[in-house]
Amino acid sequence: MTAQSARVPVGANVLLGIVAMVPLHSAWWLLNHRIFGGGFVDGQPSTLFEVCAADCDRVGLAGLALAVTGALVLLAVLVVDVLIPSHRRKPLRPWLMATLLIPVPYVLFQGVSFVLS
Numbered sequence: 001m002t003a004q005s006a007r008v009p010v011g012a013n014v015l016l017g018i019v020a021m022v023p024l025h026s027a028w029w030l031l032n033h034r035i036f037g038g039g040f041v042d043g044q045p046s047t048l049f050e051v052c053a054a055d056c057d058r059v060g061l062a063g064l065a066l067a068v069t070g071a072l073v074l075l076a077v078l079v080v081d082v083l084i085p086s087h088r089r090k091p092l093r094p095w096l097m098a099t100l101l102i103p104v105p106y107v108l109f110q111g112v113s114f115v116l117s
Contacts, residue, residue: 009098
């Protein structure tokens, strides 16, 4: 495989990673605010009201964004990384290896936002 032919799968998957920032950020928000944000209040497990409080209205929106955009991104990954190369009789290995680059834009975004805050 030449460097020229490796650019196409890498570029396509980095672009998919930019689109995947929405479901990745929704999952991160849900994990931080809903699952890990609860915990204990006065030594007792917190109730739904204590965990949720003002965030309950946003939990539904983040869950919906995660479900819808996550499904669309998975469909796009299937089409771009499996169906199109198979249809064009291209080897799947470079495309499937390049899927590891999908979270890179989100990780860079999180790193930059951490440094700037």
